[in-house]
Amino acid sequence: MAIRGVLFDWDGTIARPGADRVPEACAAVAAYAARELGVEARPADVERAFEAVLPNRGPYPGDRAPEICGILGQAFTWLGWPAAAGDVEAAARLFFDAACRGQEVYDDARAILASLKYRGYRLGVVSNSIFPAAYWHPLINSLGLAGYLETFVSSADVGLAKPSPSPFRRALADLGLEPHEAVFVGDTPATDIAGARAAGLRAVLLDRRGRQREAAGYLVIERLAGLADLLGEGLSPRYGF
Numbered sequence: 001m002a003i004r005g006v007l008f009d010w011d012g013t014i015a016r017p018g019a020d021r022v023p024e025a026c027a028a029v030a031a032y033a034a035r036e037l038g039v040e041a042r043p044a045d046v047e048r049a050f051e052a053v054l055p056n057r058g059p060y061p062g063d064r065a066p067e068i069c070g071i072l073g074q075a076f077t078w079l080g081w082p083a084a085a086g087d088v089e090a091a092a093r094l095f096f097d098a099a100c101r102g103q104e105v106y107d108d109a110r111a112i113l114a115s116l117k118y119r120g121y122r123l124g125v126v127s128n129s130i131f132p133a134a135y136w137h138p139l140i141n142s143l144g145l146a147g148y149l150e151t152f153v154s155s156a157d158v159g160l161a162k163p164s165p166s167p168f169r170r171a172l173a174d175l176g177l178e179p180h181e182a183v184f185v186g187d188t189p190a191t192d193i194a195g196a197r198a199a200g201l202r203a204v205l206l207d208r209r210g211r212q213r214e215a216a217g218y219l220v221i222e223r224l225a226g227l228a229d230l231l232g233e234g235l236s237p238r239y240g241f
């Protein structure tokens with residue numbers, strides 16, 4: 001069966017991992033709380049509360065995926081701050097804006113998305129993220145990728161994180177594809193490759209440092225340009241495809 005769609009991980013695959021901006025994001029939430037809730041809010045207190053309520057392990061199959069409004073709601077409770085749902089949502093948006101500020105797309109990612117879109121492939125992203133897809137859409141548009149990506153599935157929306165097959169199945173449903181019609185490309189074997197294979201997709205590991213070897217069930221590429229070669233040649237069944 002011909003491949004009709006390609007799904008990608010986000011961080012480390014499409015976008016460069018950025019600097020840790022959690023302190024800046026917590027500062028933005030603290031400023032909002034002081035202004036709108038009338039509480040004495042210090043960025044360090046918000047950061048401490050954020051770390052106290054955020055799950056610090058996994059993800060493992062079956063784990064519930066954390067979501068920013070739930071996290072901040074618990075953090076506000078931990079701090080003893082009165083906050084309505086609208087306040088939590090507003091603070092969550094500010095947190096996202098600060099956390100993702102300055103995000104950059106890899107040059108080879110932009111090039112491969114344009115090439116695959118031109119060739120008629122259906123494209124999307126499956127990401128383990130505490131932020132819902134609705135938060136990501138304006139950023140994707142500002143990065144110039146909205147014309148390439150037909151779906152962005154966040155674990156925060158699905159409720160389960162990779163390596164659960166559920167986020168992959170959501171993306172396939174969005175694109176109208178069967179698992180055998182799609183390839184997933186990601187940079188983390190334990191979540192990206194394991195999850196894609198559990199969902200029945202063909203899996204390609206992106207190893208930008210060239211340290212991984214090909215293994216049963218998936219191929220390894222060092223740059224996304226290698227994906228065009230694989231799709232052009234057809235994926236070999238000797239790799240479990």
